[in-house]
Amino acid sequence: MKKHHITLSVNGDDYDALVEPQQTLLDTLRDTLMLTGTKEGCATGDCGACSVIVDGTLQCACLMLGVEANGAKVETIEGMAKGEKLHPLQKAILEHNGLQCGICTPGVLMAAKALLERNPDPTETETRFWLAGNLCRCTGYDKLIKSVLVAAKEMRGA
Amino acid sequence: MSELRYEAPESVSAAVALLAGAKGMARVLAGGTDVIVQMETELIEPELIVDIKKIPEVRGISAENGGFRVGAAATGMQICDHKEFARTWPGVIEGVKLIGSIQVKGRASMGGNLCNASPGADSVPPMFTAGAIARVVGPKGVREVPVEQIPTAPGKTSLAKDEIVTSFFFPARPKRSGDAYQRFTPRTEMDIAVTGVAINLSLDDKGVCTAARVAIGAVAPTALLVKDAGAALVGTKVDDAAIEKMVAAARAACKPIDDKRGTKEFRIEVTGVLAKRVAKAALERALANK
Amino acid sequence: MAHDILDNSGFSADRKLKIVGTNPIKHDGWDKVTGAAKFSSDIVLPGMLVGKVLRSPHAHAVIKSIDTSAAEKLSGVKAVVTRADFPEIKEGTPYGDMTRMVIAREKVYHEGHPVAAVAATSESIAKRALKLIKVEYEVLPHVIDPVEAMKPDAPVLHAYMRTKGAKPGDAKVWADKASNVVERYELGVGDVAKGFAEAEFVVEHVYDTKPMHQGYIEPQSCVATASEEGEVELWCCTQAPFVYRDRLSEILKMDSSKIKVQQSELGGGFGGKTAFYAEPIAIQLARKARRPVKITFTRSEVFRGTGPVSGTQSRIKIGCRKDGTITAAEAELVFQTGPYSGSAFTNAPQAMFTRYDLPNVKTVSYEVVSNRPKVASFRAPCVPQVVFGVEDVMSELATKIGMDQIEFRLKNAMADGATTIYAEKFGKIGFIETLEAAKNCEHYKSPVPKGCGRGISTGFWFNRGGETSSSLQVAPDGSVTITLGTADVAGSRISISMMVAEELGIPVDKVRAVLADTHQLGFNRVTAGSRTTFSQGVVLVDCSRKVIKEMAGRAARIWKVPEEGVMFEDGMFRPASTNVGEFKPLSIADIAKQTTNTEGAIAARSDMNVTGAGPGFGCHIVDVKVDEETGFTEIVRYTVVEDAGKAIHPLQVEGQFQGGAVQGIGWALNEEYIFGTDGKMQNPGFLDYRMPVASDVPNIDTIIVEVPNPKHPYGLRGVGEVPVVPTMAAIANAIGNCIGIRPRSLPMSPPRLLKLLKEKKGKA
Incomplete structure (x- = not known):
């Protein structure tokens, strides 16, 4: 199949890639760029495991073609920690056991990061509705939501 | 299976020309949240995708x-x-x-x-x-x-x-207007409407409804504008009796199917329930919007 | 082989614990929050091909022919496999059934049943190749519902099948001709006729529950390679690497020693990853293509092709006296299993009443095949489905005799030393303590919020032990590696590491748990049934104690004193008394450093068939609010009370309680398989298979009860299964109390509740 040449920035690094036209951004990240931290749970936009931030907007990498990402700035889980320093959300999820199997975790973290960038002080209900697009089957959401609220508090310096 | 072509024209006329020239199935790509899913699940196999997002307007x-x-x-x-x-x-x-x-x-x-x-x-x-x-x-x-x-x-x-x-x-809208939409889904989020009702209404200075439009979704092959339901509110103060009439008209317009998302009976019943709730929400907004 | 630790765990309630009972960060957590963790679909090997599976569009059909020639000719296609590429094993035998579930032979038995597979250089080529495979089917009538499948005129799936345990006088089964009933199983105690004659109140109802999917977020994925010499390596997400190896050996007719299964990180299993699906196909493709092959399922394939949980129909009857004493209980249970046996349905009659001390019980259970995906294990397999009915009957009886719900259950609760229907005599158990904790908790004592209904329910699970083989190695720097052959489904590595650290008196950070491949250890039973943290605790505490003994010997030799002269305390080897002499205490690191000067590496291994799992009991309390105009149920408040024996890592234990309860909420309210009249599943995706999202549920409160299991060195009991057992019943009881009519069919979705409400209004 004829491929398109795209250039994009992922976590601040510039990449060139050849992508098939039907290939999604998720396939491009995972299979072409070998950035496998972004997970596939459904490939239909229903689970949020592939949540990434494209040009400042939270979205599912499975709902965008790779070719559409030409020229885009993409943020993925691999760019969340700065060197050894974890993002407060990552730290909170570790400390409060907000993960069990960990497959939904990268998507949840990206979604939560987008939430806190927009609303530094969300209520529990707002957090639950914002993260409604991120399915988790292990935790029952309790510790996951608590982790996000703890991180929000820490980031506010409260 | 033919080769898929992706195009991202920068003007409406170029987009239209691409669509006009397509030999097989062509799809316009906006957000892609339906088109890409349909491609992924092989419901559709288009020959051409026209991404319109490079067109400013x-x-x-x-x-x-x-x-x-x-x-x-x-x-x-x-x-x-x-x-x-x-x-x-x-x-x-x-x-x-x-x-x-x-x-x-x-x-x-x-x-x-x-x-x-x-x-x-x-x-x-x-x-x-x-x-x-x-x-x-x-x-x-x-x-x-x-x-x-x-x-x-x-x-x-x-x-x-x-x-x-x-x-x-x-369009521009008069003062004392309000609209509202509610749907019913078994989950609070991430679901497809089993039924949905929208109402937009305007009131005069005395609180009498001067115009009202009622639309229902998921209960017929397309969303429907229910003229009778809107008419039931016009000339009233959107009181309980008027709402009852509007609800009856909305229910009467439902032509739903039984499917994985709900039964006919349930859809008709709940359309009425929502219509009542939505009318009250729209009315409240119209009254607040002086 | 006798193991001291199984006879005498060394459990002591007085022991001061430094690590067990705290909440250190999971060692695997760092990789999971940074995206570095390697799940099976993240694995890439040189030359790797993409495998794709062709699936049956029919629910039941004879495969007349398969023509793969056009697919094979497509450029980029490296291998195509069909039934012809798998060894023939006789139908109706366990491995004959297994190989036929992997890839259809004579017939397809459900929509989504694999028929062929290809390996190609890209996914798009593989997909194109599937379209070029021509399969000729002769479509047969199908049957989806197990109760329908039991009827004499139902389409028969297997002409050879005769009901095991068929009994004259039971019209539902026959032994002289083919039937869809795999087995009739009777289990009981006492005399129910006498028991019901003594009863002053009797309640009996019929219930049905629907199959639910385990719903793990990670679709199955595997990578297989084959060496020129005929060895196979398989990377996959599995709860049972050793079981996969041995079953692969059977169905592919290979030596187990030539198969290496390496588990990856596991993105959720809940029982659903205890049996393989695409793994044998990937292996056969890799052997044929002589290149690595990866197969990753789509979500639709997960729903259509992997196991849900059994749906059931049950009739349950219980009688009691005015004072609350239960005199008899009776049940008739039907379990759907998919096209082949494997539902583990005998768990249900064994567990359904166990927690109540009942003198007279009779149960008859049937396992039934039908044209839907074969069931797989799920938390407490087959038990929550029937507890759904048991706990409704219990609640109705309590209401009838005017007794508090928990008091009624306490009145009949099993105490230490009770004997079960399956003839096990319990030791120390914590059901009464669990009920007391529930009765005294703030939630239960608080008034029911306005407009809400409250329900409670209880549950039991056996908890398991089983074959466990692990090793422990002390590195020269004194840090410790433990090698585990079980899977880590939710974070067991940290809990197991904590027990080792506690034993050795070293910080938990000095212990690292690694997941073994099947070449490294002896057979490990599947990680299921709440067995892993318990069994690994026993085995690795045994390893730790062996290592301590060995190190004490080394210390003795370093000090040139007799071995009895060395004691181990607080992580240090010290002279046992002043008589031994004055020596500077040696740490584990001090001794490890000298391994080259002493007798070499310090390591231990322990292989056991672990026994002594203490049974688990739970009680759930839930408040719900039902919108009577739409039938929508809101879970307003939820509390899980459960006996953990001892919570090694309390946050992990709470997480099990909360996760299990929310899975149960999904099962209770919305999750179900919807089949069309054509036998096809209509909702094979997360949009229409409605698992709870974050905004659907409240925080789940937890109360950890700790009645130590004397057969475990730290007193723990498994906690993974019980949390889902009472959930649906608790919610149904709450809904019943809210709207005045108790639903007896799952899911309790809005259309069903609205219909019930209308029926109630119609009667009023």
């Missing part, structure tokens, strides 16, 4: 003649974040907010929601009641089409193969 939201012009590919999040639009059309925003998750709304558009022609599309009933006008561009020029004339059946629209919706016009 399909993406913006701006004031026009006291109303708003909203690009057909403006994203859900973009629409929800437009403070003026959101204040003016809270019911439309309620519909847009229910189009999938935050992630999905980061891409999904009203144009896509309308042209995918799903009977359960959440932004469609409030667009109907808002009296939105779609700007349709084809090789022969521009048509201005009331949105309720676009969807014709599940997955089908009145658009020609080489026509695209570029934007919607939401």
Whole structure:
């Protein structure tokens, strides 16, 4: 199949890639760029495991073609920690056991990061509705939501 | 299986020309939250994808003649974040907010929601009641089409193969107007409407309803504007008796099917329940909007 | 082989614990929050091909022919496999059934049943190749519902099948001709006729529950390679690497020693990853293509092709006296299993009443095949489905005799030393303590919020032990590696590491748990049934104690004193008394450093068939609010009370309680398989298979009861299964109390509740 040449920035690094036209951004990240931290749970936009931030907007990498990402700035889980320093959300999820199997975790973290960038002080209900697009089957959401609220508090310096 | 072609033209005319020249199935790509899923699950195998997002006029939201012009590919999040639009059309925003998750709304558009022609599309009933006008561009020029004339059946629209919706016009609205949309789903989020009701109404100084439009979704092959239901409210103070009449008209207009998302009986029943609740919400907004 | 630790765990309630009972960060957590963790679909090997599976569009059909020639000719296609590429094993035998579930032979038995597979250089080529495979079917009538499948005129799936345990006088089964009933199983105690004659109140109802999917977020994925010499390596997400190896050996007719299964990180299993699906196909493709092959399922394939949980129909009857004493209980249970046996349905009659001390019980259970995906294990397999009915009957009886719900259950609760229907005599158990904790908790004592209904329910699970083989190595720097052959489904590595650290008196950060491949250890039973943290605790505490003994010997030799002269305390080897002499205490690191000067590496291994799992009991309390105009149920408040024996890592234990309860909420309210009249599943995706999202549920409160299991060195009991057992019943009881009519069919979705409400209004 004829491929398109795209250039994009992922976590601040510039990449060139050849992508098939039907290939999604998720396939491009995972299979072409070998950035496998972004997970596939459904490939239909229903689970949020592939949540990434494209040009400042939270979205599912499975709902965008790779070719559409030409020229885009993409943020993925691999760019969340700065060197050894974890993002407060990552730290909170570790400390409060907000993960069990960990497959939904990268998507949840990206979604939560987008939430806190927009609303530094969300209520529990707002957090639950914002993260409604991120399915988790292990935790029952309790510790996951608590982790996000703890991180929000820490980031506010409260 | 033919080779898929992806094009991203930078003008409406180029987009229209590409669609006109397509040999096999062609699809317009706006947010892609339906088209890409349909491709992924092999429901459709298009030969051509025309990505319209490089065309400036399909993406913006701006004031026009006291109303708003909203690009057909403006994203859900973009629409929800437009403070003026959101204040003016809270019911439309309620519909847009229910189009999938935050992630999905980061891409999904009203144009896509309308042209995918799903009977359960959440932004469609409030667009109907808002009296939105779609700007349709084809090789022969521009048509201005009331949105309720676009969807014709599940997955089908009145658009020609080489026509695209570029934007919607939401008219100026009088004071003492209010709109609202609610849907029913078994989950609180991430679900497809089992039924949805939008109502837009205006009141005079005495609180008498001067105009009302009622639309229902997910209970017929397309979303429906129910004229009788709107008429039941006009000339009343939107009191319980008028609402009862409106509810009866809304229920009578339902032509639902039994499917995985709900039974006929349930859909008709709950459409009435929502119609009552939505009327009260729209009324409250109209009264507050002096 | 006798193991001291199984006879005498050394459990002591007085022991001061430094690590067990705290909440250190999971060692695997760092990789999971940074995206570095390697799940099976993240694995890439040089030359790797993409495998794709062709699936049956029919629910039941004979495969007349398969023509793969056009697919084979497509450029980029490296291998195509069909039934012809798998060894023939006789139908109706366990491995004959297994190979036929992997890839259809004579017939397809459900929509989504694999028929062929390809390996190609790209996914798009593989997809195109599937379309070129021509399969000729002769479509047969199908049957989806197990109760329908039991009827004499139902389409028969297997002409050879005769009901095991068929009994004259039971019209539902026959032994002289083919039937869809795999087995009739009777289990009981006492004399129910006498028991019901003594009863002053009797309640009996019929219930049905729907199959639910385990719903793990990670679709199955595997990578297989084959060496020129015929060895196979398989990377996959599995709860049972050793079981996969041995079953692969059977169905592919290869030596187990030539198969290496390496588990990856596991993105959720809940029982659903205890049996393989695409793994044998990937291996056969890799052997044929002589290149590595990866197969990753789509979500639709997960729903259509992997196991859900059994749906059931049950009739349950219980009688009691006015004072609350239960005199008899009776049940008739039907379990759907998919096209082949494997539902583990005998768990249900064994567990359904166990927690109540009942003198007279009779149960008859049937396992039934039908044209839907074969069931797989799920938390407490087959038990929550029938507890759904048991706890409704219990609640109705309590209401009838005017007794508090928990008091009624306490009145009949099993105490220490009770004997079960399956003839196990319990030791120390914590059911009474669990009920007391529930009765005294703030939630239960608080008034029911306005407009809400409250329900309670209880549950039991056996908890398991089983074959466990692990090793422990002390590195020269004194840090410790433990090698585990069990899977880590939710974070067991940290809990196991904590027990080792506690034993050795070293910080938990000095212990690292690694997941073994099947070449490294002896057979490990599947990680299921709440067995892993318990069994690994026993085995690795045994390893730790062996290592301590060995190190004490080394210390003795370093000090040149007799071995009895060395004691181990607080992580240090010290002279046992002043008589031994004055020596500077040696740490584990001090001794490890000298391994080259002493007798070499310090390591231990322990292989056991672990026994002594203490049974688990739970009680759930839930408040719900039902919108009577729409039938929508809101879960307003939820509390899980459960006996953990001892919570090694309390946050992990709470997480099990909360996760299990929310899975149960999904099962209770919305999750179900919807089949069309054509036998096809209509909702094979997360949009229409409605699992709970974050905004659907409240925080789940937890109360950890700790009645130590004397057979475990730290007193723990498994906690993974019980949390889902009472959930649906608790919610149904709450809904019943809210709207005045108790639903007896799952899911309790809005259309069903609205219909019930209308029926109730119609009667009023």
